[in-house]
Amino acid sequence: MTFRGEQIYWMDTAGGVPPGADTLPATIDVAIVGAGYTGLTAALHLARAGRSVAVFDAKVPGFGASTRNGGMVGPGLHKLGITGLTRTYGEDRAIAILGEGLKALSHLEAFVADEGIDCDLQMTGRFRGARTAAQYEASGRECDWLQAKIGLPSHHVSRADQRSEIGSDFYRGGVVYARDGGVNPRKLLLGIAARAVEAGVQIFAPCAVMGLRRDGAGCTVQTARGTVKAREVVLATNGYSDRRSAALNRRVVPLETGACAVGPLSPELMAELTPKGRMHGEAARVFMWYRPTPDGRSFIFGGRFGAGGMGVEARAKAFRKAFCRVFPQLEAAPISHTWSGQIAYTTDHSPHLGHYDGVWMAGGYCGSGVTRSIYFATKLARRMLGQPGSETAFDDLPFKPVPFRHFAPFGASILMRKYQMQDDRELRMRE
Numbered sequence: 001m002t003f004r005g006e007q008i009y010w011m012d013t014a015g016g017v018p019p020g021a022d023t024l025p026a027t028i029d030v031a032i033v034g035a036g037y038t039g040l041t042a043a044l045h046l047a048r049a050g051r052s053v054a055v056f057d058a059k060v061p062g063f064g065a066s067t068r069n070g071g072m073v074g075p076g077l078h079k080l081g082i083t084g085l086t087r088t089y090g091e092d093r094a095i096a097i098l099g100e101g102l103k104a105l106s107h108l109e110a111f112v113a114d115e116g117i118d119c120d121l122q123m124t125g126r127f128r129g130a131r132t133a134a135q136y137e138a139s140g141r142e143c144d145w146l147q148a149k150i151g152l153p154s155h156h157v158s159r160a161d162q163r164s165e166i167g168s169d170f171y172r173g174g175v176v177y178a179r180d181g182g183v184n185p186r187k188l189l190l191g192i193a194a195r196a197v198e199a200g201v202q203i204f205a206p207c208a209v210m211g212l213r214r215d216g217a218g219c220t221v222q223t224a225r226g227t228v229k230a231r232e233v234v235l236a237t238n239g240y241s242d243r244r245s246a247a248l249n250r251r252v253v254p255l256e257t258g259a260c261a262v263g264p265l266s267p268e269l270m271a272e273l274t275p276k277g278r279m280h281g282e283a284a285r286v287f288m289w290y291r292p293t294p295d296g297r298s299f300i301f302g303g304r305f306g307a308g309g310m311g312v313e314a315r316a317k318a319f320r321k322a323f324c325r326v327f328p329q330l331e332a333a334p335i336s337h338t339w340s341g342q343i344a345y346t347t348d349h350s351p352h353l354g355h356y357d358g359v360w361m362a363g364g365y366c367g368s369g370v371t372r373s374i375y376f377a378t379k380l381a382r383r384m385l386g387q388p389g390s391e392t393a394f395d396d397l398p399f400k401p402v403p404f405r406h407f408a409p410f411g412a413s414i415l416m417r418k419y420q421m422q423d424d425r426e427l428r429m430r431e
């Protein structure tokens with residue numbers, strides 16, 4: 001995890017976090033560790049149901065991935081893809097899991113509207129470019145399947161028509177997923193935090209949770225400001241989990257991912273690069289995602305390029321190489337911000353929620369957590385409250401500890417390098 005000189009684009013676009021609470025209560029119904037989307041959304045629902053709730057963040061609310069992400073929202077399909085999901089779980093289950101992504105997206109849209117959160121939600125659709133002809137064929141088949149089985153509106157774009165979607169000849173055509181869009185992630189976080197505080201949630205930050213001890217029916221929560229007795233505890237630390245949130249930490253692999261903002265760019269160049277102002281992605285093992293900023297003046301690029309923990313300049317260089325491959329027009333464009341953050345992967349590539357090792361948790365969104373975290377946190381709160389509507393298609397997938405967890409980030413980076421080499425070889429061999 002590196003913070004050397006990094007600057008997050010979204011920090012310049014929205015105000016500060018609401019003032020934190022001062023006095024630690026002696027007892028509380030629910031203590032939540034982590035003030036990102038998961039922790040704050042769960043807190044909001046629990047407080048509205050009459051629970052006393054304290055949320056603790058080691059830094060500031062939104063310090064983690066929730067204000068570092070690309071703000072791209074959508075059904076978040078599944079990392080295994082249709083073939084992998086069907087092979088692993090059978091077609092009915094694959095349909096249920098992929099359909100759950102659409103439910104999560106509808107939930108996010110309704111949540112933002114109902115709560116009146118001004119977060120620049122723009123449902124622009126997403127163009128996913130194919131790097132090879134074989135990928136174009138495969139993503140075309142996938143798009144037909146999704147349309148037929150879960151009603152996901154999408155359409156193919158041939159290489160000949162590609163310029164209507166993107167100012168680039170790099171891809172061999174692609175697919176438009178009509179139900180994707182973008183938000184300003186920081187505005188979203190601040191909106192949820194404001195609603196949570198209005199509902200009576202106390203946010204303590206900076207206030208790290210140092211340890212948890214089972215204590216009769218409840219739990220003693222040791223924080224940097226003293227101890228609190230909580231009836232229940234929620235771990236919402238996702239990619240920022242560590243020994244202090246051990247029950248979640250042993251189940252996820254935190255991975256660093258980077259981003260940069262390029263701009264400001266002229267309106268003419270923006271219109272050339274993204275004629276429809278869509279979100280963008282690519283079909284590759286190690287892929288780049290990119291999007292215009294909500295004000296349409298800059299582009300944000302993200303992905304897992306270069307080594308973990310790299311400095312700002314090395315990150316900017318790695319990104320420039322990656323985005324110039326798609327957009328040579330940006331060779332001399334200014335990179336205004338570069339930053340990184342932690343995402344949480346799981347061994348089955350699925351997000352999870354539930355009660356494990358005596359605590360509640362939701363996480364492991366595998367890099368697609370804007371839509372999922374808000375949906376999963378709501379489901380988690382309902383489950384804790386014994387309310388209906390808490391079930392998800394992921395419920396009976398076991399959330400198992402990661403084997404050799406300590407070495408898993410290292411193993412993942414070796415795997416990434418191998419995938420990168422495979423991607424590069426495919427590019428070299430394409431006609």
Ligand SMILES: Cc1cc2nc3c(=O)[nH]c(=O)nc-3n(C[C@H](O)[C@H](O)[C@H](O)COP(=O)(O)OP(=O)(O)OC[C@H]3O[C@@H](n4cnc5c(N)ncnc54)[C@H](O)[C@@H]3O)c2cc1C
Pocket residue numbers: 033034035036037038039056057058059060061062063064065066067068069070071072073207208209210236237238239240241242244245257258259302340341342343362363365366367368369370371372373
């Ligand atoms: C660069 C980047 C780009 C991304 N882009 C996208 C995207 O475009 N679309 C998408 O869907 N997803 C994206 N994601 C993923 C998404 O941002 C996350 O899945 C989501 O924000 C997770 O939210 P969360 O609340 O679960 O965790 P986080 O927001 O990471 O919050 C965890 C919090 O826990 C706190 N914490 C940790 N330990 C303790 C402790 N002991 N005591 C107290 N507090 C503690 C941390 O300080 C942190 O604030 C991206 C992630 C990154 C890093």
